Amino acid sequence: xxxxxxxxxxxxxxVTGTQxxxxxxxxxxxxxxxxxxxxxxxxxxxxxxxxxxxxxxxxVPGAWLAYLAFVITGxxxxxxxxxxxxxxxxxxxAGASAEVGVLFMGISLITGSLWGRITWGTYxxxxxxxxxxxxxxxxxxxxxxxxxxxxxxxxRARRSAxxxxxxxxxxxxxxxxxxxxNTLHQEASVAGRGTDVEMDGLMLFTLFLGVIVFTxxxxxxxxxxxxxxxxxxxxxxxxxxxxxxxxxxxxxxxAR
Amino acid sequence: xxxAGFIVASYIVTFGAVGAYxxxxxxxSRKSSREVxxxxxxxx
Numbered sequence: 001x002x003x004x005x006x007x008x009x010x011x012x013x014x015v016t017g018t019q020x021x022x023x024x025x026x027x028x029x030x031x032x033x034x035x036x037x038x039x040x041x042x043x044x045x046x047x048x049x050x051x052x053x054x055x056x057x058x059x060v061p062g063a064w065l066a067y068l069a070f071v072i073t074g075x076x077x078x079x080x081x082x083x084x085x086x087x088x089x090x091x092x093x094a095g096a097s098a099e100v101g102v103l104f105m106g107i108s109l110i111t112g113s114l115w116g117r118i119t120w121g122t123y124x125x126x127x128x129x130x131x132x133x134x135x136x137x138x139x140x141x142x143x144x145x146x147x148x149x150x151x152x153x154x155x156r157a158r159r160s161a162x163x164x165x166x167x168x169x170x171x172x173x174x175x176x177x178x179x180x181x182n183t184l185h186q187e188a189s190v191a192g193r194g195t196d197v198e199m200d201g202l203m204l205f206t207l208f209l210g211v212i213v214f215t216x217x218x219x220x221x222x223x224x225x226x227x228x229x230x231x232x233x234x235x236x237x238x239x240x241x242x243x244x245x246x247x248x249x250x251x252x253x254x255a256r
Numbered sequence: 257x258x259x260a261g262f263i264v265a266s267y268i269v270t271f272g273a274v275g276a277y278x279x280x281x282x283x284x285s286r287k288s289s290r291e292v293x294x295x296x297x298x299x300x
Binding site for chain 1: 257258259260262263264265266267269270271273274277278281282284285286288289291292296297298
């Protein structure tokens, strides 16, 4: 009779997960459900935007997260390039963060386009904010493509870190594009300078809940992705070691 | 609800894309982890 209990069973292999990420994941799922319920059913329609304001609860946090992700990519890249803190972990955090940033920027572009269809009557217009955002999106797709080029891990880290430091300079351009040029896209309406926009308490709560849930989601995704990248790097290294061992064995066989 | 199709589509795109990405990351990690012993993973 098998008397083993969960206490003496081997620990379950969570691969890239830990107790912390498990707890965080549960929190994110609960937050997502709450955000969907509040965003779609509970929060009121806006006086000017009507029901389309509900898209903002996904669009605004998505854009915020993309900015945050790209800034973290820049900081991690600087940490890699600085000799005192040089470690491939920084490079992997930069790569994971950029990947998640591209995902959220894509979400922000699509949700913004759906909102634009309702409000402006078009999915897309070559407006300053939209164009600079699309340019930022393409830049980071390029960054991810550069990470996928061949070479050692150190070569990958160095060239992508330099590119990330250049790419992050686009963020202020995107953010201030609504002030620098005449655009259809409105200026910052909640946390902007001198803003006099009044929002219903529940709408504001839903928006901030979205920002918090998306930020926690970002942390969860980046932790898992950078660990997944670490596993891929370890596999690359062991593959290279095996190939070198095989080559040496082959060479010593020929010499004999 | 007016424009319900656009609104619901934006939520499906958002949470569907994040969910698909998360599943993709976990699947890739599981595949890689088969060849990397647990004691070589600094986080475990």
